[in-house]
Amino acid sequence: MEAGDFSIPVTVSSVKFEGIVHTSESLLSRHSLDLFNLEPGTPFGHVAQLSHDVAARLHRLGIFKHVDVVLDSSEKGLVSVVFNVKEVSRLFAKTGTEVGNNEGSMFTSLKIRNALGNAETLEANVSYGVETNTPIYENSAFKSQLGNSFNVALSKPIDADPDKLFVLSAFKHNKSMNLYSSYSQQDSGLSAKYKTIDHVVGALHELTYEACWRRLFDLGSAASMTVRKDAGHSLKSAVSYLGTLDRRDDDLLPSRGYYLKGLLEGAGLGGDVRHVKTDVEGQVHFPLGFGFSIASSLRSGLLWTFGPNQSRVNDRFLLGGPSSVRGFLHNGVGPKDGSDVVGGDMFTSAGISLFTPLPFLSNYPIKGHLFANAGNMVKFDNDRDLSAASKKLFGAFSTAVGLGLAVRFSILRLEINYCLPISVTSTDSVKPGLQFGVGLHFS
Amino acid sequence: MDFFRSVHSTWSAFTSQFPLVVRDPVWTPDPYPNVAILFVFNKSANSSTSSEVQSLAMQSLLAFAGYPHEVRECHEPDQSPSGQLPYLLTTKGKALAGREIIDQVLDVVPEFSSRLSHLEKADSLAFTSLGESVLHFGLTFDLWYNPQNWLKIAFPKYTNDHPWPLNTILPRLKRSQQLDWMLKQRVSIDKEEILGDVKAALSAYSTQLDQKPYLFGSKPTLADAVLFAYLHTLLSTFNSPGGGGGPHSSVRDIIKRHDNLIQYSRRIWSTWYAPQQ
Numbered sequence: 001m002e003a004g005d006f007s008i009p010v011t012v013s014s015v016k017f018e019g020i021v022h023t024s025e026s027l028l029s030r031h032s033l034d035l036f037n038l039e040p041g042t043p044f045g046h047v048a049q050l051s052h053d054v055a056a057r058l059h060r061l062g063i064f065k066h067v068d069v070v071l072d073s074s075e076k077g078l079v080s081v082v083f084n085v086k087e088v089s090r091l092f093a094k095t096g097t098e099v100g101n102n103e104g105s106m107f108t109s110l111k112i113r114n115a116l117g118n119a120e121t122l123e124a125n126v127s128y129g130v131e132t133n134t135p136i137y138e139n140s141a142f143k144s145q146l147g148n149s150f151n152v153a154l155s156k157p158i159d160a161d162p163d164k165l166f167v168l169s170a171f172k173h174n175k176s177m178n179l180y181s182s183y184s185q186q187d188s189g190l191s192a193k194y195k196t197i198d199h200v201v202g203a204l205h206e207l208t209y210e211a212c213w214r215r216l217f218d219l220g221s222a223a224s225m226t227v228r229k230d231a232g233h234s235l236k237s238a239v240s241y242l243g244t245l246d247r248r249d250d251d252l253l254p255s256r257g258y259y260l261k262g263l264l265e266g267a268g269l270g271g272d273v274r275h276v277k278t279d280v281e282g283q284v285h286f287p288l289g290f291g292f293s294i295a296s297s298l299r300s301g302l303l304w305t306f307g308p309n310q311s312r313v314n315d316r317f318l319l320g321g322p323s324s325v326r327g328f329l330h331n332g333v334g335p336k337d338g339s340d341v342v343g344g345d346m347f348t349s350a351g352i353s354l355f356t357p358l359p360f361l362s363n364y365p366i367k368g369h370l371f372a373n374a375g376n377m378v379k380f381d382n383d384r385d386l387s388a389a390s391k392k393l394f395g396a397f398s399t400a401v402g403l404g405l406a407v408r409f410s411i412l413r414l415e416i417n418y419c420l421p422i423s424v425t426s427t428d429s430v431k432p433g434l435q436f437g438v439g440l441h442f443s
Numbered sequence: 444m445d446f447f448r449s450v451h452s453t454w455s456a457f458t459s460q461f462p463l464v465v466r467d468p469v470w471t472p473d474p475y476p477n478v479a480i481l482f483v484f485n486k487s488a489n490s491s492t493s494s495e496v497q498s499l500a501m502q503s504l505l506a507f508a509g510y511p512h513e514v515r516e517c518h519e520p521d522q523s524p525s526g527q528l529p530y531l532l533t534t535k536g537k538a539l540a541g542r543e544i545i546d547q548v549l550d551v552v553p554e555f556s557s558r559l560s561h562l563e564k565a566d567s568l569a570f571t572s573l574g575e576s577v578l579h580f581g582l583t584f585d586l587w588y589n590p591q592n593w594l595k596i597a598f599p600k601y602t603n604d605h606p607w608p609l610n611t612i613l614p615r616l617k618r619s620q621q622l623d624w625m626l627k628q629r630v631s632i633d634k635e636e637i638l639g640d641v642k643a644a645l646s647a648y649s650t651q652l653d654q655k656p657y658l659f660g661s662k663p664t665l666a667d668a669v670l671f672a673y674l675h676t677l678l679s680t681f682n683s684p685g686g687g688g689g690p691h692s693s694v695r696d697i698i699k700r701h702d703n704l705i706q707y708s709r710r711i712w713s714t715w716y717a718p719q720q
Contacts, residue, residue, distance in 0.1 A: 217521040232519025335470035379470045423464040
């Protein structure tokens with residue numbers, strides 16, 4: 001084609017799909033509509049661009065291995081758009097193991113893709129995990145706690161739009177919290193979620209309704225009264241909104257961009273849990289040139305209950321660990337009753353890190369890492385005095401500094417840091433010295 | 444090697460200074476109670492006695508022994524270390540359940556059991572076991588197995604403390620657990636066999652009690668706590684005369700044949716539980 005060919009006026013005469021086996025006509029018609037709605041005499045370049053956009057949208061549905069576009073012009077002025085597709089296999093099964101800092105798990109996942117021909121996905125997941133109180137690389141005795149999870153979800157794009165997803169799911173999770181807090185927890189419930197990406201700023205929005213039957217049980221004789229009085233059954237019926245805007249150049253080891261996340265949850269549509277919970281997080285990454293970059297993060301949350309009852313231990317926030325406040329053990333910052341981590345109603349954490357290139361390794365995804373981070377978390381007393389709690393929250397922080405390495409792998413980030421705690425409370429679980437962190441999201 | 448050792452010791456000396464600041468905790472939990480607290484299942488309406496028999500037995504034991512305590516209501520058995528109410532929170536913050544409560548009472552009030560002779564202790568143990576097995580099975584049969592009694596008496600007791608739909612699911616789960624327990628004790632649920640055992644047990648109790656204030660003399664024992672709990676629960680829970688379609692307890696009918704047991708139950712209630720005038 002020559003340069004001027006893109007401005008030739010054409011009319012879309014037909015839209016064909018080849019390679020379709022299971023996908024419904026209604027879904028294909030919905031995606032063809034934009035092409036049929038083009039005015040006769042539209043420039044060819046515009047038709048080509050729109051066809052490419054439709055192909056990308058179809059591919060994002062997750063039901064096609066590839067979507068190729070061919071623009072066939074058998075007659076002058078007329079164009080036939082042909083989408084050559086190959087559908088993914090309907091049944092998809094996966095098993096695997098995952099290993100983290102202090103935990104390992106194995107999972108099985110079964111997915112039926114394009115179940116009814118409209119890009120629905122029916123998915124069932126089962127996982128079993130074990131978490132230890134000392135990292136697996138340390139050759140010492142450890143305690144462990146088990147957990148398992150079962151989840152069935154049906155998701156469907158709304159109006160065949162891959163950017164608007166409706167998900168209905170049922171779940172049952174069992175988790176032992178005995179390493180931190182003397183209880184086990186069982187959650188069973190249903191949720192309905194609407195997920196969409198807005199095209200103004202590119203943020204991901206999720207609106208969820210969840211009804212969850214929770215049971216705290218398996219308390220030993222040494223469990224604290226703070227945990228003991230929350231044991232038993234409760235029903236949380238809540239609506240929540242989660243907004244995420246991620247403009248970082250890399251989600252595992254970014255060097256530029258920003259990340260914003262906000263969660264707002266209101267519980268009390270039925271059930272016996274009544275609260276408003278909010279959790280906001282922001283990260284900013286600045287490149288300094290020559291492979292150096294600075295990262296800063298800030299996170300804060302508030303849990304406010306209504307009615308005479310205080311918040312429950314399984315609703316409160318937890319803070320501390322290699323991916324939140326380094327230099328402290330997992331869930332090691334904040335209120336404790338004896339040896340039980342009881343969580344907090346308000347928290348704030350912040351951190352600043354300098355990432356540096358390493359000699360001879362500047363082309364590899366491994367950076368030097370210097371950091372300083374701080375966090376504090378408070379629990380309301382019976383009088384729920386927000387002003388007094390805020391003074392305590394911002395009055396002093398648990399802080400640590402350190403240096404180490406950050407390595408990006410394809411599916412996770414690994415950090416190895418030497419940490420020095422600077423300021424702590426007497427109930428914090430401090431982790432001076434070497435600390436490993438493995439995960440997808442770091443503050 | 445000496446160089447590395449000196450570097451290591453210098454580094455250790457440096458890092459041992461950290462953390463530089465150790466502050467007070469941001470939050471202080473409630474202190475341990477000054478007096479032990481016995482958490483029992485919800486009390487009956489307008490009454491100071493728990494509406495659940497195991498809770499009432501422990502409540503009575505602590506009262507009879509003079510063990511210093513206060514009683515609080517609780518509707519969540521998961522708060523107990525054994526998963527069943529009642530449980531006792533000691534002044535050292537430890538939670539005890541089941542046999543541990545009895546052992547704790549006997550440790551703190553040794554004279555409670557020392558008043559019995561060796562033979563009486565053995566008999567007391569036998570009568571306690573009789574109540575916990577035979578009378579418990581009879582009560583469970585009347586309260587949970589009988590569909591009308593379950594619906595009119597047991598279900599309302601367990602439905603008020605949780606929101607919908609837990610208030611319909613949890614009582615049904617509890618009934619299922621009770622029936623499972625019954626089927627583990629006996630191969631089949633035979634009403635005549637159960638009532639026959641109850642008859643024999645109550646006759647034995649009645650004979651042992653005779654006209655004495657308590658089973659083993661003038662002072663109550665653990666066996667009295669257990670017997671009173673079952674008698675009071677059965678006599679106060681099933682009040683209708685039966686035959687009119689309302690809740691009815693066959694075990695209660697058997698109790699009513701023993702006048703001394705009825706008087707005994709009333710006497711204990713008025714001595715230890717009736718509101719003071």
